[in-house]
Amino acid sequence: xxxxxxxxxxxxxxxxxxxxxxxxxxxxxxxxxxxxxxxxxxxxxxxxxxxxxxxxxxxxxxxxxxxxxxxxxxxxxxxxxxxxxxxxxxxxxxxxxxxxxxxxxxxxxxxxxxxxxxxxxxxxxxxxxxxxxxxxxxxxxxxxxxxxxxxxxxxxxxxxxxxxxxxxxxxxxxxxxxxxxxxxxxxxxxxxxxxxxxxxxxxxxxxxxxxxxxxxxxxxxxxxxxxxxxxxxxxxxxxxxxxxxxxxxxxxxxxxxxxxxxxxxxxxxxxxxxxxxx
Amino acid sequence: xxxxxxxxxxxxxxxxxxxxxxxxxxxxxxxxxxxxxxxxxxxxxxxxxxxxxxxxxxxxxxxxxxxxxxxxxxxxxxxxxxxxxxxxxxxxxxxxxxxxxxxxxxxxxxxxxxxxxxxxxxxxxxxxxxxxxxxxxxxxxxxxxxxxxxxxxxxxxxxxxxxxxxxxxxxxxxxxxxxxxxxxxxxxxxxxxxxxxxxxxxxxxxxxxxxxxxxxxxxxxxxxxxxxxxxxxxxxxxxxxxxxxxxxxxxxxxxxxxxxxxxxxxxxxxxxxxxxxxxxxx
Numbered sequence: 001x002x003x004x005x006x007x008x009x010x011x012x013x014x015x016x017x018x019x020x021x022x023x024x025x026x027x028x029x030x031x032x033x034x035x036x037x038x039x040x041x042x043x044x045x046x047x048x049x050x051x052x053x054x055x056x057x058x059x060x061x062x063x064x065x066x067x068x069x070x071x072x073x074x075x076x077x078x079x080x081x082x083x084x085x086x087x088x089x090x091x092x093x094x095x096x097x098x099x100x101x102x103x104x105x106x107x108x109x110x111x112x113x114x115x116x117x118x119x120x121x122x123x124x125x126x127x128x129x130x131x132x133x134x135x136x137x138x139x140x141x142x143x144x145x146x147x148x149x150x151x152x153x154x155x156x157x158x159x160x161x162x163x164x165x166x167x168x169x170x171x172x173x174x175x176x177x178x179x180x181x182x183x184x185x186x187x188x189x190x191x192x193x194x195x196x197x198x199x200x201x202x203x204x205x206x207x208x209x210x211x212x213x214x215x216x217x218x219x220x221x222x223x224x225x226x227x228x229x230x231x232x233x234x235x236x237x238x239x240x241x242x243x244x245x246x247x248x249x250x251x252x253x254x255x256x257x258x259x260x261x262x263x264x265x266x267x268x269x270x271x272x273x274x275x276x277x278x
Numbered sequence: 279x280x281x282x283x284x285x286x287x288x289x290x291x292x293x294x295x296x297x298x299x300x301x302x303x304x305x306x307x308x309x310x311x312x313x314x315x316x317x318x319x320x321x322x323x324x325x326x327x328x329x330x331x332x333x334x335x336x337x338x339x340x341x342x343x344x345x346x347x348x349x350x351x352x353x354x355x356x357x358x359x360x361x362x363x364x365x366x367x368x369x370x371x372x373x374x375x376x377x378x379x380x381x382x383x384x385x386x387x388x389x390x391x392x393x394x395x396x397x398x399x400x401x402x403x404x405x406x407x408x409x410x411x412x413x414x415x416x417x418x419x420x421x422x423x424x425x426x427x428x429x430x431x432x433x434x435x436x437x438x439x440x441x442x443x444x445x446x447x448x449x450x451x452x453x454x455x456x457x458x459x460x461x462x463x464x465x466x467x468x469x470x471x472x473x474x475x476x477x478x479x480x481x482x483x484x485x486x487x488x489x490x491x492x493x494x495x496x497x498x499x500x501x502x503x504x505x506x507x508x509x510x511x512x513x514x515x516x517x518x519x520x521x522x523x524x525x526x527x528x529x530x531x532x533x534x535x536x537x538x539x540x541x542x543x544x545x546x547x548x549x550x551x552x553x554x555x556x557x558x559x560x
Binding site: 107108110111112113114115180182183185186187188189190191192193195196197199200201202204205207277 | 328329330331332345346348349350353354355356357358359360361362364366368369370371372373377381382384385386387389392393396441
């Protein structure tokens with residue numbers, strides 16, 4: 001009797017939950033792969049290889065004509081401007097929303113005190129707003145704004161600001177939540193305001209993560225501005241759209257190389273910022 | 279009464295009971311040490327007093343008001359008058375010492391001043407003065423992750439001294455300090471309480487430290503108050519009973535049995551406030 005009690009006590013009580021989780025993951029993942037027609041072997045069938053080779057060889061050699069490089073430079077600057085302005089605007093949207101949904105900055109949760117349910121309600125509503133902002137892809141917003149504002153980068157900036165505001169707000173809140181939240185709580189417990197608790201309690205520990213996620217989003221914004229360019233929102237995308245329509249693979253590959261440069265630039269920027277904040 | 283707890287009970291959300299039937303009344307300016315074995319509910323008690331935990335039963339009046347009936351604004355103002363020294367200082371490692379200390383006044387500063395102080399420290403002299411009392415003034419512009427555990431704990435104390443609270447709560451404030459520093463640091467807390475007329479409640483692991491500096495001792499065990507007496511009336515037998523679950527040796531600062539009560543009346547009267555910053559201390 002006592003030995004069965006002892007052997008039960010020596011068991012990991014959470015083991016069953018872990019095993020169940022693993023099983024559910026496998027059961028869910030398998031039909032997903034089937035539905036997505038995931039058959040990597042098809043890539044290497046002779047006919048398919050031939051088609052891909054033909055497509056890719058039209059990209060060689062990259063175009064280096066002076067006239068095109070001038071256009072490329074102009075479009076690159078425009079893309080950078082769209083991405084940077086879009087991220088700056090989305091940052092302005094994201095910060096107050098993140099501040100509102102971060103649990104560890106909630107004063108009414110301490111205790112818990114008065115107004116707790118009202119606070120929870122506000123957080124749910126803001127969380128839904130964040131989901132709404134990022135649920136609609138930026139390219140759809142771009143289509144809408146191109147109709148409203150006409151062709152050009154302005155539509156791209158607005159589209160980025162809205163979608164990325166939703167993404168940044170959600171992830172900022174999650175980054176702030178995942179670090180050590182006791183400093184902020186201790187400050188709130190000593191009567192500090194939310195904004196002061198954010199900057200004295202949470203940001204010092206999360207600054208690196210916040211900076212690198214923001215730079216990563218800027219990188220994504222550069223890529224997204226390409227897709228939006230296809231619907232007329234300016235920048236490298238619009239240039240690429242024109243090259244593709246003229247079946248000029250060389251120009252397209254020069255544009256792709258420029259992307260590579262921009263992504264590497266984002267990497268350098270991110271690393272430099274992280275070093276600065278370390 | 280600056281503080282009164284009336285039949286307080288506290289059950290944590292996970293169902294664990296931390297406090298039951300705790301009643302306590304403190305006059306303004308009083309000094310009380312809370313002692314007891316680990317898990318006795320000392321931290322929970324301090325957090326209830328600090329209005330950071332809401333009791334499940336009973337009534338609490340902190341600084342003569344019931345915090346849980348105040349508006350959000352009034353509660354914030356009340357909290358800014360309460361200082362809490364945490365056992366593990368809740369200070370982000372990347373913060374500079376000066377910023378960590380100045381954060382003590384965030385409850386009093388308007389937001390613009392708090393944010394401006396991140397760009398350029400708002401009261402360097404004040405922070406230096408608070409650190410001076412804990413012999414850390416030379417670390418003013420260092421980052422907190424460059425400090426040792428004991429130094430960080432002293433920064434946590436300096437923050438609360440800088441806050442100048444009317445009610446000073448300290449949860450094992452000197453657990454990471456060696457005996458002489460611990461003694462001096464508790465001395466600073468007492469000196470601060472005397473200078474500002476602040477009420478001081480401290481939980482202490484070291485019984486000798488509690489008996490030396492505090493005229494009133496509350497012994498806690500299993501979430502209940504097992505005695506609440508003037509320090510002069512606390513006997514060795516009571517202490518042994520209190521710490522029965524932790525073996526036969528009483529937890530002390532210097533492992534000096536002579537510091538414990540048998541004839542402890544004169545031991546206390548010799549207690550003086552020793553400033554921390556004495557020559558040759560570092």
